[in-house]
Amino acid sequence: MIVTMILLAAVITLSAYFWWGFRVLPGERWQVVASMPVAKTEQGCWQGVNFTWYGLLTANAYLVAVTVLLVLLGSVGVPPLGTAILAAAMLCCCVPASRLVARIVEKKSHTFTVGGAVFVGIIITPFVILLINRTVGAQLAFHIPIRSAYAAIAIAYAFGEGLGRMACISFGCCYGKPLADSSALLKKLFTGRSFVFSGSTKKIAYAGGLEATEVIPIQAVTAVLYSLCGLTAAALYLASHQTAAFLLATIVTQGWRSFSETLRADFRGEGRISAYQVMGIAGVFYAIAAAFLLAYEPNGLPDLSAGLKSLWRPELILFLQGIWILLFFYTGRSTVTGATLSFHVHHDRI
Secondary structure, three states: OHHHHHHHHHHHHHHHHHHHHHHHOOOHHHOEEEEEEEEEOOOOOEEEEEEEHHHHHHHHHHHHHHHHHHHHHHHOOOOHHHHHHHHHHHHHHHHHHHHHHHHHHHOOOOOOOHHHHHHHHHHHHHHHHHHHHHOHHHHHOOOOOHHHHHHHHHHHHHHHHHHHHHHHHHHOOOOEOEHHHOOHHHHHHHOOOOEEOOOOOOHHHHOOOOOOOEEOOHHHHHHHHHHHHHHHHHHHHHOOOHHHHHHHHHHHHHHHHHHHHHHEOOOOOOOOOOHHHHHHHHHHHHHHHHHHHOOOOOOOOOOHHHHHHOOOOHHHHHHHHHHHHHHHHHHHEOOOOOEEEOOOOOHHHO
């Protein structure tokens, strides 16, 4: 009963969140959340640094992903400290990788790629878990089951990536092809449901020249698909089908990542088949091989109530808040937009 109630609450919450985001985030108003003055100009104005909704929404997505990971691993008996160490280790590897891979593939030093970070994560996960088990885990007397952790990470990623698409809508990146240039089937599917972005500082405007143009809402499709995948995989996980949950979450997310690029208009590197598509397909085959190699691990029946109770700790709440703050400032400080600020006094209010 508790599993059904939690999943139903998640469906309702996600539906409301997506309804809000799909309606408002393509607008110009929803790119910069705040600007901070940093240096005064000779003209008396201030140069400002922008903090973006991209960073805020990305931090939200990471927060949800880490929370899902804590609950799922807590349900199979992994203590919060072990999960926090695993999450911190994975973030320390994958967050810098999101910028490094983009620099290698796209030759850009001021952008991020979730696809590259995820590929790195898929490859390193079992090795990171083994290292933690043999070092910190041995010292602190906890053990992280690799198959359950792999499945939990895949599910957490599905939620995190799905919610992360909201950040892409606000920034105008990862945008779809113009509806006018699409096939008759796509026109029929998305007429009246397309995205129209406004604002010259959105990436779709300055990089793609597609401001005020109807485009395929590929970010919205990805957000809904990944979230549904995460919910289904979570239900399988909590029913003690960790391998099925892992394969479903990985195959759907990485398979769709590779296919969805055929519907996108943003630059994805040189070549007819992008490096990100190759990474997605390679990730699927790597995951299938890993699932067979880890089939020896026994399954235990997860206890969702235990996983939820494990969250209610002051130190864990502070850990989650710290992750949110760090990620907001890391991904939210814009290096491709600037601001000119001026301040004045309302003399009629003195």
